[in-house]
Amino acid sequence: MRAISILAALSVSAFAQEDPMQAEYYHRQEIPLPKGEVMEISSIALMPGEKVAVASRRGDVWICSGAYGEDLSKVTWQKFAEGLHEPLGMFYKDGSLFLTQRPEFTRLEDTDGDGKADVFETINSDWGINGNYHEYAFGSKPDKNGDVWINLCLTGSAAAESDWRGWTVRITPEGKMIPTCSGIRSPGGIGMNASGDMFYTDNQGLWNGSSSLKWLKPGSFQGNPTGNKYHKLAGLPAPPEPESGSRVLAERLKHPEFIPPAVVLPHAIVGNSPTGIAADTSGGKFGPWNEQLYIGEQTKSEVQRVCLEMVNGLYQGAVFHFLNGFEAGIVPLRFDDEKGIIFVGGTNRGWASKGSKPFSFERVQWTGKTPFEILTMTANHDGFTLNFTEPVDEKSASDPASYTMAAWTYILQKTYGSPEVDKATPIVKSATVSEDKKSVRLEIEGLVRGHVHHLDAKGVKSAKGKGIWHPNAYYTLNEIPAK
Numbered sequence: 499m500r501a502i503s504i505l506a507a508l509s510v511s512a513f514a515q516e517d518p519m520q521a522e523y524y525h526r527q528e529i530p531l532p533k534g535e536v537m538e539i540s541s542i543a544l545m546p547g548e549k550v551a552v553a554s555r556r557g558d559v560w561i562c563s564g565a566y567g568e569d570l571s572k573v574t575w576q577k578f579a580e581g582l583h584e585p586l587g588m589f590y591k592d593g594s595l596f597l598t599q600r601p602e603f604t605r606l607e608d609t610d611g612d613g614k615a616d617v618f619e620t621i622n623s624d625w626g627i628n629g630n631y632h633e634y635a636f637g638s639k640p641d642k643n644g645d646v647w648i649n650l651c652l653t654g655s656a657a658a659e660s661d662w663r664g665w666t667v668r669i670t671p672e673g674k675m676i677p678t679c680s681g682i683r684s685p686g687g688i689g690m691n692a693s694g695d696m697f698y699t700d701n702q703g704l705w706n707g708s709s710s711l712k713w714l715k716p717g718s719f720q721g722n723p724t725g726n727k728y729h730k731l732a733g734l735p736a737p738p739e740p741e742s743g744s745r746v747l748a749e750r751l752k753h754p755e756f757i758p759p760a761v762v763l764p765h766a767i768v769g770n771s772p773t774g775i776a777a778d779t780s781g782g783k784f785g786p787w788n789e790q791l792y793i794g795e796q797t798k799s800e801v802q803r804v805c806l807e808m809v810n811g812l813y814q815g816a817v818f819h820f821l822n823g824f825e826a827g828i829v830p831l832r833f834d835d836e837k838g839i840i841f842v843g844g845t846n847r848g849w850a851s852k853g854s855k856p857f858s859f860e861r862v863q864w865t866g867k868t869p870f871e872i873l874t875m876t877a878n879h880d881g882f883t884l885n886f887t888e889p890v891d892e893k894s895a896s897d898p899a900s901y902t903m904a905a906w907t908y909i910l911q912k913t914y915g916s917p918e919v920d921k922a923t924p925i926v927k928s929a930t931v932s933e934d935k936k937s938v939r940l941e942i943e944g945l946v947r948g949h950v951h952h953l954d955a956k957g958v959k960s961a962k963g964k965g966i967w968h969p970n971a972y973y974t975l976n977e978i979p980a981k
Contacts, residue, residue: 516823519967523785523869524821529565529859532575538857539843541588542832543595551595552830552859555845557582559595559606561613565861566837579606579615586829587637587648587688598637598648601627603669624675625650625667626660631848633660638688638696644671647678647696647714649685652724656704664725666698666714680729680737681705681720681756686796687831688714689775691806692789695813699772699793702765705740707908707916709772710759710974711793711804713813718757721746721910742912745920747948747976749910760813761804762908762950762974763793765915768817770797771849774831776840783838784864786873786887792820794828794842799852801828801840801862805874810977816875816953819968825858827851839863869967870960875953879981881926881942882973884955889935891959898926900957901940905949905975922946935961947978 516526531537537560541553548566553559558580564573578595587598594607595615602623606615625648627633634651641647645668653659666679683706688698696714700706705722712720719737726737738753750756763772773794778787791804800822806815826844833840844851844858873885894900903924908916924944931938938958945951956969 519869520821520823521865523865523867523967525863525865526821526823527570527861527863528825529562529570529861530573531857531859532560532577536857537859538845538847539859540829540845541585541597542830542841542843543588543590544832544834544841545590550841551578551588551590552843553582553585553588553597555584555847557584559585559588559597559615562859565841565859566839576613578608578613579618584634586634587646589639591640596621596646598635598646600633600635603637603646603648621673622669622675625662628653628660630654630659632684633663634685636685636688636698638690640671641690641696642694645669645676647688649682649688649698651684652682652722655684655701656724658725658727661731662725662728664722665728677728677732677734678716679714679718679720680726681718681722682725683720683722686772686829687774687794689791690777691791692777692779697760697775697791699763699775700759701771702915704912704914705910707910708765709763709769711761711763711772711775711791711817713757713760715757717755719753719755720757721759740910742910744910745907745948746910747907758812758948758976759974760806760976761815761817762972763802763817764918764950764952764972768802768819768972769795769800771795771827772802773829774842776831776833778833778835780833780835780838783835784833784840786868790874792831792833792840793817794831796827796829796849797851798822799824799827799844801831801842807876809877809979812976814877814974814976816872816971816973818872818971821862824853824860825855826853870962870964871967872955872969872971875971875973877973877975877977877979878939879979881940881945882951882953883937883939884953885937886960889961890931890938891961891963892931892935894957894959895935895938896929896931897957898929900955901926901929902954903942904952905944905946906952907946907949920946920949922949924951945975945978947975950974
């Protein structure tokens with residue numbers, strides 16, 4: 499995310515509009531906020547009794563009652579805490595709220611039952627901080643070991659002037675900080691997939707040709723060497739020093755610790771500033787996307803959808819456009835697996851975003867009607883397999899002319915971002931429809947290892963004659979499977 503002018507923010511906001519087809523499948527609603535309050539929502543936590551806690555960038559924590567109700571006019575709010583420092587990560591556990599703030603990881607508790615926190619416990623504050631606006635700290639929910647993962651933004655997004663800036667650290671249940679991954683630039687969110695592996699979204703900038711979803715494999719280097727020097731604080735091996743002007747594939751083949759982005763989110767095509775991450779483990783309560791990821795998008799006020807697979811020990815997969823029309827730029831995103839509801843919080847202070855409001859709190863529910871979509875896109879040694887949400891029309895789906903593909907990558911460089919480079923045009927040679935007509939195997943000539951592969955399947959129709967709701971997929975081919 500980048501600081502921008504007020505004029506730019508207004509120009510982006512003017513284009514907010516929900517896809518007219520969306521309401522048929524998903525019901526997006528605004529949840530009323532406390533009157534007169536500036537609620538630039540930065541964190542969301544689900545609590546017992548269908549209560550939802552939200553934290554604001556200004557340091558307040560509120561408890562919302564009624565956010566699950568049919569009549570949202572009955573929503574009520576109780577301020578739980580104030581005076582915190584831009585919390586970007588919050589969860590509820592064992593009667594307490596836990597927050598990742600800029601300077602520390604904190605536990606809040608209401609011990610006397612008056613609805614307000616009276617215990618503020620610092621669990622860990624072993625990383626550095628100064629007055630720079632960009633030294634954000636994004637925290638996760640606990641992993642299977644009870645550790646909370648925290649991504650520490652660079653100073654000003656381009657320097658590392660405080661200890662451990664540009665690193666991911668873990669805070670153990672005992673409160674110990676463990677430096678875990680290096681190479682972070684400007685995170686926008688952090689969260690686990692359905693298997694419990696941790697991911698984060700990093701924004702386009704220095705050493706990031708485009709924004710992307712990245713796998714935080716313990717011990718990995720994520721691509722930006724600005725904060726490498728802090729390995730000395732813990733006696734860790736020095737992270738790699740990539741060559742500016744190279745490519746991610748070339749550098750990660752030289753440096754095995756360099757884990758490439760699992761899914762590149764092509765800049766200005768898919769989005770500009772990816773944020774919160776939530777895994778769907780609802781078993782179908784939000785549609786057929788079980789075990790896929792939902793990713794917030796701040797600039798375009800959208801939620802994207804990602805399907806992942808692991809090939810040769812690396813995650814890779816495809817991103818699809820999904821939900822749009824939100825009233826402010828999404829930062830936190832929280833999914834309730836039991837109820838099948840996505841809660842999102844919005845803010846546009848300092849960052850351009852679509853939407854008519856400077857901040858918002860919204861929810862999305864599935865209507866029960868499934869759109870005709872590409873459910874998953876998986877890699878083969880000679881192409882891709884597309885699985886669909888319903889049977890396809892065999893004539894259109896088996897016609898190679900129904901598909902087009904382009905491929906490209908980005909320069910790995912110390913300057914800001916990158917154009918699309920090393921462009922290629924893979925050719926769809928054949929398209930074979932499965933017996934149940936719910937999948938198509940594409941034979942493709944010219945796959946390129948390490949490239950983003952953009953598939954446009956707009957020529958495919960369903961057996962009922964419908965077009966694909968979102969016919970474009972962007973697959974990051976880190977590895978080509980063996981034959």
